[in-house]
Amino acid sequence: MDRIEIHPVKYFKGEVIPAPDKSISHRAVIFSSLANGRSVIRNFLRAEDPFSTINAFRALGVQIEDSNEEIIIDGRGLNGLKEPEDVINCGNSGTTIRLISGILAGNPFFSVLTGDASLRSRPMGRIIIPLSQMGAEIRARSNNKYPPLSIKGGYLKAVRYEMPVASAQVKSSIILAGLYTDGITEVIEPIKSRDHTERMLPAFGAEINIKDNVISIKGRAELKSNLIEIPGDFSSAAFFLVGALIIDNSDLIIKNVGINPTRTGVLEVLQRMGADIKIENTRYISGEPVADLYCTGGKKLKALNIKREQIPSMIDEFPILCVAATQAEGVTTIRGAEELRVKESDRIKSMVSELRKMGVEIEEYPDGLSIKGSSSLRGADIESHNDHRIAMAMSIAGLIAEGVTTINGVSSVNISFPGFFDIIRRLTH
Numbered sequence: 001m002d003r004i005e006i007h008p009v010k011y012f013k014g015e016v017i018p019a020p021d022k023s024i025s026h027r028a029v030i031f032s033s034l035a036n037g038r039s040v041i042r043n044f045l046r047a048e049d050p051f052s053t054i055n056a057f058r059a060l061g062v063q064i065e066d067s068n069e070e071i072i073i074d075g076r077g078l079n080g081l082k083e084p085e086d087v088i089n090c091g092n093s094g095t096t097i098r099l100i101s102g103i104l105a106g107n108p109f110f111s112v113l114t115g116d117a118s119l120r121s122r123p124m125g126r127i128i129i130p131l132s133q134m135g136a137e138i139r140a141r142s143n144n145k146y147p148p149l150s151i152k153g154g155y156l157k158a159v160r161y162e163m164p165v166a167s168a169q170v171k172s173s174i175i176l177a178g179l180y181t182d183g184i185t186e187v188i189e190p191i192k193s194r195d196h197t198e199r200m201l202p203a204f205g206a207e208i209n210i211k212d213n214v215i216s217i218k219g220r221a222e223l224k225s226n227l228i229e230i231p232g233d234f235s236s237a238a239f240f241l242v243g244a245l246i247i248d249n250s251d252l253i254i255k256n257v258g259i260n261p262t263r264t265g266v267l268e269v270l271q272r273m274g275a276d277i278k279i280e281n282t283r284y285i286s287g288e289p290v291a292d293l294y295c296t297g298g299k300k301l302k303a304l305n306i307k308r309e310q311i312p313s314m315i316d317e318f319p320i321l322c323v324a325a326t327q328a329e330g331v332t333t334i335r336g337a338e339e340l341r342v343k344e345s346d347r348i349k350s351m352v353s354e355l356r357k358m359g360v361e362i363e364e365y366p367d368g369l370s371i372k373g374s375s376s377l378r379g380a381d382i383e384s385h386n387d388h389r390i391a392m393a394m395s396i397a398g399l400i401a402e403g404v405t406t407i408n409g410v411s412s413v414n415i416s417f418p419g420f421f422d423i424i425r426r427l428t429h
Contacts, residue, residue, distance in 0.1 A: 004421060006379075006398030006405040009428040012243045012250035012297065016427070018232035019417045020045040021258050023168070023196050024288065026053050026095045028071075028228045029064070031204045033057040034103065034179070035075035037225030044071045044230055048415045052091035052115075056100055059084040060111075075225055078179060083109035087148070090115040092344065092415050095169055097147060098127050102173035105136035106180025107153040114148040118344050118386055124149060127173045130161045134177055134185075158183030158219060165339060166312040168193040168262075171215065179206065181219035189213040193312045194262040199287045200228070231290045232257040235316040235389075236417050238266055240427070241295055242320045243396045245275050246327045250297030252427070259291045265313030266321050267293075273301040273328055301328035303373050308336020315339065319393035322351045326360050326397070328373035338367040344412075345385035354382050354394055358401055379403030388415040395424065 025045040030053060032039035044050065054064050054071070061082035063074040081103070090096040090113055097113050101124075104111050114120065125145050128138045137152035138144070158181040161174055171187050175197055178185030192213055202208055204226055207218035237257045244252035259267070259279065271277055278294040301324060311334075314321065318340055325332035340347040352364045357380035361372035379401045384391035391410050398405030413420050 002411045003406055003408045004395070004410045006395050006407060008401060009247060009399050010249060012247040012252060012399070012427050014427045015253045015255060016237070016240050016423055017255050018237040018240070018257050019047070019419065020230040021233040022047065022049055022235070022416050023095065023194060024200070024230050024258070025050040026099065027172075027196050027200050028230065029053045029057060029073065030099055030103070030176070031200060031223065032073040032225065032228070033060070033062040033075050034078050035204050035223040035225045036077045037075055039073045039075060039225040039228065041071040041073070041228045041230065042069075045233070045416070047418055048091055049093040049095065052089070052093040053096045056088045056090060056096055059086065059088050075223070078223065081107050084111050087112045087114055090119060092116050092119055094119060094122055097124070097149070098169040098173045099176060101127050101131060101138070101149060101151060102176035104151045105131045105134065105138070105153045105177045106156050110150070110152050112148055112150050120147045122146070123342050126165065126167065126170050130159065130170075130174050131177055133159050133161065134181070136177070156180045158185045160186040160188070162188040163190060166191040166193045167339070168195070168197070172197040175201070175208070175215065175217045178217035178219055179221060183219055185217050185219065187215045189215070191309055191312050192262060194260065196260070196288070203287055229286045231285050231288050234258050234260070234263045234267070237293065238317045238320050239392050239396055239420070240423070241267070241270065241277065241293065242324045243399060243427070244295045244297050245270065245299075245301065246297065246324060246400055248298050250295075252295050254293040254295075256290060257293060259289050262313055265310050266317035269304060269306060269310065269314065269321065270324065273304055273324070274299055275301060301373070303328045303330030303332040306332070306334045311337045311339065316389060318347055319351055319389045320396060322355060322369070322371060323393050323397045325371040325373055326355065326375040326377065327400070331370055331372050333368070333370040335365065335368040343387070345387035345390060347387065347390065350385045350387060350390050351393070354390065355397070357382060358397060358405070377401035379405040381406050382408065384409035384412050386412050388412040388417065392417065392420055395421070399428065
């Protein structure tokens, strides 16, 4: 059955190597496919979302081999992709559909992109508008709002595009389309979002310049093959961080985790709340900062007010931050987070409904919520809303709840972290 029972535990101890980074795994496949020559990817995340990207590029004629230890990609160059013979299914992956759209916009053939029910409800106007301005012909369901997308690509012109909402996926889609222009494409972010694309593409030979919140990409670069090592995913590590902080008698080491500053907003927030987290052995892997995190439980957290400018660097950690807030002294308020309503689920609504079941006093706003802390959680029948991060966050909450917590829809965890529950069992037994 697609459910799991979570029981309260007395400690959370051990060493964790988190799942490989999902965002970087996607980009490694994409850039390797567009490069000339053979690239090798190590420590690739073998989960449903990154495999959606692999399958999409296979459909576009790229030879990709999985040896179980490495992903080996024989790139076809920027102009070597072929027209797909069928609709490309992007599964649940917003990264896949949005980034590939930027590439297909510059290729002179017809393609159709779709996905599961969740992906088909996610807004695509935010990529359709800039890609259409560059010259692509794109159509989508419901007056150009939702997938499936049909794309007739071809010659693109460079643009200067000011993004209305900070989004790494949208930014990356425009950057990739910019590779197919004869000029310099500029993307202006309102708030800096995760920058894995800007870090990795130059290693393949692209010319990218960054000044403040303006990213410039020069078109027609010849991308060259590379060897990429994927660090641990901070978003995956965050669940264990919070688990260690809210469970007494906890002592946890999280090794080899990415600490890219555009991703670690929740780490800074937790430290400001009083969490005992130490960052050690900092180093770089494939252009990304990596470290080991040491954290212990038993220290009382303090509530905070979290504002709009902090949201992009912790967009995926919102559900687990809500769980941490239930144990903080005072009222934690999160505002400016309306982007969370169009993720795999409406994460604001989902966290409000599920935490209320566990006895938390929580108030919902159009752009966020407030949580009264120092809550005694009680076991409940929880819905994941087919959202992997809701399922994992509420599982951590169940570890400190009185009684049994049942999480329904746990198969969604396979989207990003297939071994999640195995690690929980090891740390609590």
